[in-house]
Amino acid sequence: MAPLKPSWKQPSHPDVQQVVVSGADFMTKSLSKVTVPPFGLFVKLEFPPCTLANEPTYATVQMGKDEHLNLNSDLLYINHSCEPSLHFDMRNMKIVAGPKGLKPGDELTFFYPSTEWSMAQPFECFCGKPTCKKIITGAKDMPSQLLDGLWLNDHIHELLDEQELLQHHGSLAENGGLGLLRRGITSRELSGEMGGDTIAKA
Known part of the structure; x- marks a missing residue:
């Protein structure tokens, strides 16, 4: 991410980032400046410094079907990866470690389509991970096989289900009612590993 002119006091999260x-x-x-167990709490998203955004930009995070968040902090400098070290859990307003946990020196990353339905500026990914998706767009425009098995926020699952239902109705009209509806793992099912007993202790 290019350097920005921050409106917030820097560093905003000196204990962890x-x-x-x-x-x-x-x-x-x-x-990361801290050790966090798998799915343990990295940081909470609080108001302030967070504020609701009037419209989505490259500097906002989607928190619902039609809701977007200004982070107003150094958390904005957390980049994308196809194998992220963090999950932005927007239903619970917290950022948690991924399945491998965190240790000091690990790069802080998250999977952008896990929060973003539509992105104005798709980009080529250079994360270098074995599962790299190459071109990153919002979840709306990514092939379903590239999202299968990944942790996604509830609002992304809901929007994918709505999109699939519309496509399903179209296929029913075309083939006389023989279309099939696929259902993948939901973020609620996957986030069962992120219950309160996994929160990192100070």
Whole structure:
């Protein structure tokens, strides 16, 4: 991410996050300063500093079907990865460690389509992970096989279900009622691993 002119006091999360600023576009990154167990709490999303956004931008995070959030903090410098170290759990307004947990020095990343339904600026991913999706768009425009098995927020699952239902009705009209509806794992099922007993203790 290119350096921004922050409106917030920096560093905003000095106990948990180190921002490594780069002069190159989209190369600023964040590193963990803490150890967090798998699915343990990294940080809560609180108001303030968060505010509701009037419209989505490249600097907002989607928190519902039609709701978007300004992070107003260094959390904005958490980049995308196809195998992320963090999950933005927007239903519970918290950021949690991924299935491998976190240790100091790990890069802080999340899977953008896990929160974003539509993105104005799709981009080529250079995360280098074995499961890299190559081109990152909002979940709306990604092939279903690229999202299968990944942790997604509830609002993304709901929008995918609505999209699939519309496609299903179209296929029913075309083939005389022989269309089949696929149902994948929901974020509620996957987030069962993220209950209160997994919260990291200070």
